[in-house]
Amino acid sequence: MTADVDLTVPESGHALRDRMLAVDCRLFDSVATRHWPGADHLLPRLSRSANHGVLWFATATALAATRSPKARRAAARGVASLALASATINTLGKRSVRRPRPLLDAVPMIRQLKRQPITTSFPSGHSASAAAFAAGVALESRPLGAVVAPVAAAVALSRVYTGVHYPSDVLVGAALGVGAAYAVRGVVPTRDQLPSPGRPHVDAPALPDGRGLVLVANKEAGTPEAVRALNAALPHAEIVECEAADLRAEFEKAASRAEVLGVCGGDGTVNAAAEVALRHGLPLAVLPGGTLNHFAHDVGVEDVGELSRALQEGDAVRVDVGHFSSGTVEGLFLNTCSLGVYPELVHERERWSRRIGGWPAGVLAALRVLRADRHPLSTEFRGSERPLWLLFAGNGTYHRMGLAPGRRFDLADGRLDVRVVHGGRKPAARLLAAAVAGPLTRSPVHAAVRVGRLHVDGISPGTLLAYDGEVTTVEGELTLKKLPEALTVYRPLPSR
Incomplete structure (x- = not known):
C-alpha cells in the first residue's frame, strides 16, 4: 500500500x-x-x-x-x-x-x-x-x-x-x-442609503403636456434655465415670471384658472404658493429655485426632470402643513417656525443679502447676532417662566444620520419637532452644544419633544418669529399646530 x-x-x-x-x-x-x-x-x-x-x-x-x-x-x-x-x-x-x-x-x-x-x-x-x-x-x-x-x-x-x-x-x-x-x-x-419616504401617495391630475399647470416663478430666484427646461418638457404649461413683491397677487390670479398651481423659487416663495393652493384646494408643483430648497428636496424633487415626470404621471403625496397664530397674526409653515436667535439671524441676513449675496450675508449675520450683547427670550412654557435662546419647531421630524444635516423622511407624521435651547450667559456656546447634541432628547442646554400642538405664553411685544425664511413679529400667546395631510404636492414615485 x-x-x-x-x-x-x-x-x-x-x-x-x-x-x-x-x-x-x-x-x-x-x-x-x-x-x-x-x-x-x-x-x-x-x-x-x-x-x-x-x-x-x-x-x-x-x-x-x-x-x-x-x-x-x-x-x-x-x-x-x-x-x-x-x-x-x-x-x-x-x-x-x-x-x-x-x-x-x-x-x-x-x-x-x-x-x-x-x-x-x-x-x-x-x-x-x-x-x-x-x-x-x-x-x-x-x-x-x-x-x-x-x-x-x-x-x-x-x-x-x-x-x-x-x-x-x-x-x-x-x-x-x-x-x-x-x-x-x-x-x-448617500441619498440611496436614506429610508424610503413614508408619505401617503395620492393620485393627482396627470398633465402629459403641461396643460392645466400655471407656474409662477420668482425672478429674483435667478433660475431662468430651470423654467425654460420645464417649459420644454411641458410645452402647454403656462409660465408667469414676476418680481418678489408681486408674487402673492400672481398666485391668486393663477389659482383662478389653474388645475395645478406651480411655483419656482425658494422656501419663502413656496410658502406663499402653498397658502394659496391650500385655500383654493389645488395641488402644488414645486420647482426648486432658491438657495437651499428644503421643502422641495425633502418632498423628493431636486430638478426639472423629477418634477416634470411627476406631473406627466400624476404622482403626488399628501403632506402636513404647520400653522402658527399669535393674536391677529397667523400663518403657515412647511419647514420650520422659530423664536429667539434664529429669527434675528434671518432678519439680519435679509438686510445684507442683496448687497453681498446670500451665503456671505448668512455668515455675517451669524457673526453679528452671536457676538452682540443680548439677553435670552423670556417666555412661559408649560406653566413656568423660562429664558430661551431658541425655540425651533419643525413641520415633521428632522433626522440626522452621522454628521449629515437634518432631513425629513416623512412630511405627514402628524408631529411638530420641537427643539429648545435654554437661556444662559453665552448663546454661541449653548447653540453649538445643542447642534452637537443633535437628536438627544435631554442635555443641560437643550431639550427636544415631538408634539402635535404647542402653546407658549408671555412673549414680549415685538418678538421676531421666523417661518420658512420669512420674519414677522408676535406677542403674548403663540400657538403652533399641525394641519394633517392638508396639502397635495407632486413628486415622482421612488420606484419610477
Missing part, C-alpha cells in the same frame, strides 16, 4: 516577497518601455495637474458651479474622500513602508517629471487621491462618476508611465482611496 507524500518545501516569506518584487519590476519596465501615441506629452501633464489635488479641486468647483444639488453633493463627497485618503497616506502609509522610488534608466526623458518626488514610493498618494475623489463622486452620482473615473485612472497610470511609482504602489494607493470614499459614506450616508 502506497501513499502520496507532498515533499514540496513551503516558500518562505522572503522568497515570496522577492518574487512579487520581481513581478512588480517587470510590470514597471513593461510600462516604461511601451510607447502610446500622444501619451508622452499628455500623461506627464496630467500627473502634474494632480499635484496637491489641484485637478480634483478644480473638478469639484466645476461640479458645484452647475447648481445641481446632486452634482454639488458629489463634489463635496469627492473632496471629503480625497481629504481622508490624503491624510491617511501622509500620516500612516508613507511612514510605515519606506520603499525607494524606481530607477529611471528605462524611462525616456520626455516622460520624466521635471521635479522628482522626494517622499517614499509606497503607496501612491496621487493614485489614492484620484481613486478617492472618483469613488466619492460615483457613490453620490453614477453618471458623474463614469465621467470622472477615466480621468482618475489616467492619473494613476501616469504615475507608472512617468517612472515615479511601481504598479503595486498605484494599486494599493487606489485601494486606499476607494476605502476612504466608503469610510466617508459610513459617516455621511
Whole structure:
C-alpha cells in the first residue's frame, strides 16, 4: 500500500516577497518601455495637474458651479474622500513602508517629471487621491462618476508611465482611496442609503403636456434655465415670471384658472404658493429655485426632470402643513417656525443679502447676532417662566444620520419637532452644544419633544418669529399646530 507524500518545501516569506518584487519590476519596465501615441506629452501633464489635488479641486468647483444639488453633493463627497485618503497616506502609509522610488534608466526623458518626488514610493498618494475623489463622486452620482473615473485612472497610470511609482504602489494607493470614499459614506450616508419616504401617495391630475399647470416663478430666484427646461418638457404649461413683491397677487390670479398651481423659487416663495393652493384646494408643483430648497428636496424633487415626470404621471403625496397664530397674526409653515436667535439671524441676513449675496450675508449675520450683547427670550412654557435662546419647531421630524444635516423622511407624521435651547450667559456656546447634541432628547442646554400642538405664553411685544425664511413679529400667546395631510404636492414615485 502506497501513499502520496507532498515533499514540496513551503516558500518562505522572503522568497515570496522577492518574487512579487520581481513581478512588480517587470510590470514597471513593461510600462516604461511601451510607447502610446500622444501619451508622452499628455500623461506627464496630467500627473502634474494632480499635484496637491489641484485637478480634483478644480473638478469639484466645476461640479458645484452647475447648481445641481446632486452634482454639488458629489463634489463635496469627492473632496471629503480625497481629504481622508490624503491624510491617511501622509500620516500612516508613507511612514510605515519606506520603499525607494524606481530607477529611471528605462524611462525616456520626455516622460520624466521635471521635479522628482522626494517622499517614499509606497503607496501612491496621487493614485489614492484620484481613486478617492472618483469613488466619492460615483457613490453620490453614477453618471458623474463614469465621467470622472477615466480621468482618475489616467492619473494613476501616469504615475507608472512617468517612472515615479511601481504598479503595486498605484494599486494599493487606489485601494486606499476607494476605502476612504466608503469610510466617508459610513459617516455621511448617500441619498440611496436614506429610508424610503413614508408619505401617503395620492393620485393627482396627470398633465402629459403641461396643460392645466400655471407656474409662477420668482425672478429674483435667478433660475431662468430651470423654467425654460420645464417649459420644454411641458410645452402647454403656462409660465408667469414676476418680481418678489408681486408674487402673492400672481398666485391668486393663477389659482383662478389653474388645475395645478406651480411655483419656482425658494422656501419663502413656496410658502406663499402653498397658502394659496391650500385655500383654493389645488395641488402644488414645486420647482426648486432658491438657495437651499428644503421643502422641495425633502418632498423628493431636486430638478426639472423629477418634477416634470411627476406631473406627466400624476404622482403626488399628501403632506402636513404647520400653522402658527399669535393674536391677529397667523400663518403657515412647511419647514420650520422659530423664536429667539434664529429669527434675528434671518432678519439680519435679509438686510445684507442683496448687497453681498446670500451665503456671505448668512455668515455675517451669524457673526453679528452671536457676538452682540443680548439677553435670552423670556417666555412661559408649560406653566413656568423660562429664558430661551431658541425655540425651533419643525413641520415633521428632522433626522440626522452621522454628521449629515437634518432631513425629513416623512412630511405627514402628524408631529411638530420641537427643539429648545435654554437661556444662559453665552448663546454661541449653548447653540453649538445643542447642534452637537443633535437628536438627544435631554442635555443641560437643550431639550427636544415631538408634539402635535404647542402653546407658549408671555412673549414680549415685538418678538421676531421666523417661518420658512420669512420674519414677522408676535406677542403674548403663540400657538403652533399641525394641519394633517392638508396639502397635495407632486413628486415622482421612488420606484419610477
